[in-house]
Amino acid sequence: MSLHDLIGHEALRSSLVRAHQSGTLPAALLLHGPRGVGKQRLALWIAQLTVCAEPIDDGPCEACGPCRMTRSLEHPDVHWYFPLPRPKAASKEKLAAALEAARFQELAELRETSLVPSWSDDVRGLYLGTIKNLRTSAAKRPTMAEGPVFIVGQSELLVPQEASPEAANALLKLLEEPPGQARFILTSSEPGMLLPTIRSRTVPVHVPALPRQTVKDFLAQHLEPDEKTRNWAAHLSQGSPGRAMAFLPDDGEPGPLEALRRRAFEIVTSATASSPAAGYRLAASFPPARARQLIDLFTFVEEWLRDLAAAAAGADDLVINYDALGRLKKHAGSAGIVPSKVPEAFPAVERARELARGNVNPQLVVSGLVRDLRGALLDSPPLTGTDR
Numbered sequence: 027m028s029l030h031d032l033i034g035h036e037a038l039r040s041s042l043v044r045a046h047q048s049g050t051l052p053a054a055l056l057l058h059g060p061r062g063v064g065k066q067r068l069a070l071w072i073a074q075l076t077v078c079a080e081p082i083d084d085g086p087c088e089a090c091g092p093c094r095m096t097r098s099l100e101h102p103d104v105h106w107y108f109p110l111p112r113p114k115a116a117s118k119e120k121l122a123a124a125l126e127a128a129r130f131q132e133l134a135e136l137r138e139t140s141l142v143p144s145w146s147d148d149v150r151g152l153y154l155g156t157i158k159n160l161r162t163s164a165a166k167r168p169t170m171a172e173g174p175v176f177i178v179g180q181s182e183l184l185v186p187q188e189a190s191p192e193a194a195n196a197l198l199k200l201l202e203e204p205p206g207q208a209r210f211i212l213t214s215s216e217p218g219m220l221l222p223t224i225r226s227r228t229v230p231v232h233v234p235a236l237p238r239q240t241v242k243d244f245l246a247q248h249l250e251p252d253e254k255t256r257n258w259a260a261h262l263s264q265g266s267p268g269r270a271m272a273f274l275p276d277d278g279e280p281g282p283l284e285a286l287r288r289r290a291f292e293i294v295t296s297a298t299a300s301s302p303a304a305g306y307r308l309a310a311s312f313p314p315a316r317a318r319q320l321i322d323l324f325t326f327v328e329e330w331l332r333d334l335a336a337a338a339a340g341a342d343d344l345v346i347n348y349d350a351l352g353r354l355k356k357h358a359g360s361a362g363i364v365p366s367k368v369p370e371a372f373p374a375v376e377r378a379r380e381l382a383r384g385n386v387n388p389q390l391v392v393s394g395l396v397r398d399l400r401g402a403l404l405d406s407p408p409l410t411g412t413d414r
């Protein structure tokens with residue numbers, strides 16, 4: 027199997043092709059844009075463009091050997107690195123080898139499914155071991171192409187888990203002195219989280235959200251036969267096919283993003299319920315570890331807060347979670363939500379996100395968020411620690 031076709035981004039592709047034709051395509055790119063919009067898929071397309079034997083005006087020829095090998099993730103000079111779960115029971119010395127084995131296994135799975143998954147339930151990181159593996163590959167001579175291409179997906183995950191900038195610094199060294207004709211394509215939905223020194227060594231390229239129809243067509247082609255479900259997922263995706271995929275039900279269970287979206291709705295509504303007990307009960311139901319999983323959840327909390335303000339203000343067409351409009355209005359009415367006060371709740375979510383990045387106990391993070399949301403959105407004074 028080979029990886030699915032790249033969809034959308036026509037204008038961006040044209041300018042990348044022109045840059046490649048004129049020899050001005052920067053050796054280190056940072057593709058940034060919404061999560062799930064297809065940045066890693068685009069990075070593979072750029073890699074394919076640079077190794078293609080006879081690129082055409084639209085991009086890679088899709089017919090030559092190097093093109094076919096890139097599409098089937100088998101080109102020896104196109105190296106794709108992405109965050110992985112930390113291998114269990116691997117000693118420090120064996121970590122790099124274990125990470126490389128895990129990467130090969132995921133690549134094999136990708137060849138089977140042909141779709142790049144954009145959400146996973148496990149906590150992942152780009153560990154120093156992964157960057158060491160990258161460095162080892164970069165030190166070797168390319169097999170077929172003029173120069174190797176190194177893709178580093180979700181590169182914002184280079185730093186936080188290890189509480190040391192080692193992995194990021196190892197990559198920085200490579201970017202400062204790229205071996206031979208090597209190219210680097212980093213992707214990130216949170217470029218602000220990258221080390222400024224890494225950002226300054228790469229040329230930023232914005233990858234915008236796609237039109238809703240493009241996302242629908244993608245789902246129709248690859249995944250979802252039911253039109254109503256397609257429309258629903260495309261609507262919620264905000265132009266990111268990867269997001270849309272993660273909303274789709276899987277074996278009768280809600281998709282990973284739909285599960286998060288529902289959980290975030292619970293946080294917002296229970297935090298602003300008349301009794302404070304519901305919010306704290308909800309906080310206690312979170313697991314006591316793996317706080318980083320909360321980061322995506324908090325993005326939905328922000329979305330629901332915006333929707334709550336829009337619903338309370340009667341700006342129905344601004345509501346993203348359109349399927350919950352009735353519930354939002356009802357809740358905004360019963361909780362007495364004042365739209366102009368909602369912006370005061372956002373710093374609370376940002377604080378909670380920072381704590382989650384710092385791996386604070388999720389129960390504490392969520393109960394703090396519940397307390398702060400009550401304080402910001404309801405007229406009652408916020409609860410202090412002794413009231414709990």
Ligand SMILES: [Zn+2]
Nearest residue numbers: 078087090093
């Ligand atoms: Zn080709």
